[in-house]
Amino acid sequence: MLTGKQKRFLRSKAHHLTPIFQVGKGGVNENMIKQIADVLEARELIKVSILQNCDEDRDTVAEQLSRGAKAELVQVIGNTIVLYKESRENKQLVLPR
Structure with a gap:
């Protein structure tokens, strides 16, 4: 579970990111969750956009995405979701205490 300070830190880091996944008419499926989990292992912090349809x-x-990928939900703002999961192999972000 992330503290408020950690979420603030992650939001500031995610501000400059562009969404790399889009959830559309099909909604969330197993394949998408697996891909998001793989990308989170590589990047730790990603944005997902939700399309109008x-x-x-x-x-x-x-x-669904945070539970499926076992990631922390940092923020939902507009139609954009920010997810964080600490990487085992290549840790890049150091969270404040």
Whole structure:
């Protein structure tokens, strides 16, 4: 579980990122969750955008992605979700205490 200070730090780091995944009409599926988990292992912090034609609520999508990829939900702002998962192999971000 992330503290408020850690979430603030991660939000500042994610500000300059561009979304690398898009959730569309098909919604969230197993293949997407697996790909997001792999990318989180490589990058630790990613943005996912939700397209206008997505049938599900943005909070539902965020919950499904974070639970499926076993990642921390940092922020949901507009139609953008920020996810964080500490990498085992190549750790890049050092969170404040």
